[in-house]
Amino acid sequence: MLKPVTPDTEKRLRIGQVARRLGVEPYVLRFWEEEFPQLTAARTSKGQRYYTEEHVRVLEQIRHLLYVEKLTIKGARQKLEGAASVRAPLDAIRGELQEIRRLLTENP
Structure with missing residues (x-):
């Protein structure tokens, strides 16, 4: 699952920009959003989809x-889910290491 987007700090791309970049039509991206639970585009207050580089x-x-x-x-859904299950423990370890680094730099 993708992490939540912070609109002020991350570059946002509109659905048309992403579609052109991938060489598909925008309706294909909307369809993929329905079919792949790993992918959920963030939305503006007006309901427009936007994507980050991680989404791309x-x-x-x-x-x-x-x-x-x-x-x-x-x-494809099964293969992505398998990749996510492998990636989840690595993300947890990465988070723990970052916390250790933060603790070491704060308290020399």
Whole structure:
């Protein structure tokens, strides 16, 4: 699952910009949002979708799985879920190490 977006600090891309970058139509991105629980675009107060670079990386993975590896939606979803299950413990370890670094730099 992608982390929450902080609109003031992260570069935001609109759906059309991301669609052009990936070489797909915007409706394809909307469809992928429905099919892949890992992907949820943030929205402005007016309901417009926007994506961060992290979202784009996930979309690029989805595009690769579907268009290059020729997986079905179900197969791509399973492969992404498998990658996320491997990545989750690494993210937890990374967070702990960052906390240790912070503690060491605060209290010399």
